[in-house]
Amino acid sequence: MHFAHRLQSLQVNVFADMDQAKSLAVAAGQSLIDLSLGSSDLPVEDAVLEVIAQSLQDSSTHGYLLFHGTRRFREAAAQWYEQRFGLAVDLETEVLPLIGSQEGTAHLPLAILNPGDIALLQDPGYPSHVGGVALAGGEMYRMPLLAEHEFLPIFENIPAEVCARARMMVLSYPHNPTTAIATLPFFKSALEFCDQHDLALVHDFPYVDIAFCGHTPPSVLQADRERKRSIEFFTMSKSYSMGGFRVGYAIGNAQLIKALRQIKAVVDFNQYLGILNGASKALTSSQESVARLVGIFKERRDVFIEALKDIGWSVTTPAATMYVWAPLPEPWQQNSVEFCKQLVAQTGVAASPGAGFGQSGEGYVRFALVHDPDTLKIAVDRMATFLHT
Known part of the structure; x- marks a missing residue:
């Protein structure tokens, strides 16, 4: 074969x-x-499990789940972002449910890159970021994250010839594996760089809640309030211990959301509605x-x-x-x-x-x-x- x-x-x-x-x-x-x-x-919190258990008894939740059937979950995600970051979000065009955020970060390059295009990735970084670019036929420029620079990339060190072929930049803070955090001014500088070179700005944000001693990790959408070119990925795996349930979402630029939705449509529908019901309960309950x-x-x-x-x-x-x-x-x-x-x-x-x-x-x-x-x-x-x- x-x-x-x-x-x-x-x-x-x-x-x-x-x-x-x-x-x-x-x-x-x-x-x-x-x-x-x-x-x-x-x-997982008992109240979340109870909602999922109740859904199991409702046969109307047992079929395929298409985009419009996810409205309640998208509403909860939009509400969470508005309360957390003061960002009004259009739940119809700017939110997309995912089977875990890894699905989104791995599939998004298929919507952005043509073979030979470059993605700017953190090094070290999360493996699915690399895998998604490889599957899309893209090339990678690895931005070194060094202790002496607080594990932040130095944008001015990226060669001009790389920038000319780049189509997206992937960031993730708080960062896995280095545990580094980034500030809102850093994200504004990243946005300026992406504006200059017409790049999609992709932010993987699983550790938004797990910060200590008064640190409050910013959303990249606080830098890109008009959502001109940014998309952010959130997962229920870390904040709500729902890793095995495989639920997350993308939020941000409507064109990027639409493109990712087109890729998703030929790969899967969505996970079981009962899981999304439980995730909605987690997002809208007391934190x-x-x-x-x-x-x-x-x-x-x-x-x-x-x-x-x-x-x-x-x-x-x-x-x-x-x-x-x-x-x-x-x-x-x-x-x-x-x-x-x-x-x-x-x-x-x-x-x-x-x-x-x-x-x-x-x-x-x-x-x-x-x-x-x-x-x-x-x-x-x-x-x-x-x-x-």
């Missing part, structure tokens, strides 16, 4: 390799503490559950950082997200993949190698704070043995 050439760019997958390493560690008798995946271990979730991740962050400090591993305290982005100690600084493979094999502690997020991620490891504080302490104790042998 013959297969498409586009599969060649998808051959290397560090996370698939790590999944194999975790499996081998368990088979060898290790007790796994998995800090490699940003999948929340916290439960006390989100505040509690943020408090839990802050406690875990503090416990984990202090435990690392106690074993001599100095790490910057993140201002946002559910991760810790840790520079690797010697002698592992140029081999994050091997560090993570050896760590899980010898201790059962699984982490994500920085190289899996891009070349500029080499020399780092990402830990996801998806266990209770006591388990996180045990993980660090195991790592201490590994590091000091």
Whole structure:
């Protein structure tokens, strides 16, 4: 049989390799503490589950769900944005439900890029951003995110010949994996750059709520209030612990929303209406559950950082997200993949190698704070043995 050439760019997958390493560690008798995946271990709120359960008993929710059947959810999303950011949103032309925000970020390049066009991507960055561009036949210019620049791209360093062929820029703050945050002035500068070069400005925004110590992450739409060229992606996976339900949405420029909707129409309909009913309940209810979730991740962050400090591993305290982005100690600084493979094999502690997020991620490891504080302490104790042998 013959297969498409586009599969060649998808051959290397560090996370698939790590999944194999975790499996081998368990088979060898290790007790796994998995800090490699940003999948929340916290439960969905009972009120949300109750709405979904009630929907199951309503046979009218059991069929295909087309765009106009999602109105209630789009209304909830628009209302949430207006309350949070003071932005009035047209729920008919500026909101699109998604089967998780990853669906949107992976499919959008199909609507923007012709083969050979360039997408400006963060390095390190989230893997689906790369995968979507590859599937669209686009080329990537990787904007290095370095600690000395607070993990923000330097737009003036992008070559003119790259800008001439670029069609979109993808940003994501608070940032996975580096945990960096961005300010509204930064987004305004990004918008100015995209205006200058006629680029779509794409912002992946899953960690809007998970910020600590008074930080309030801005929306890119606050910089582009007229929504001239910006689109933003939100997921219910992080703020509401609904990762397995696969629900999110895109919001922003009407032309970009229409284009993404055209792509989506030939790929899928929508998820089950009962899930959207539950998501609507989450968005329109009191956000006390989100505040509690943020408090839990802050406690875990503090416990984990202090435990690392106690074993001599100095790490910057993140201002946002559910991760810790840790520079690797010697002698592992140029081999994050091997560090993570050896760590899980010898201790059962699984982490994500920085190289899996891009070349500029080499020399780092990402830990996801998806266990209770006591388990996180045990993980660090195991790592201490590994590091000091």
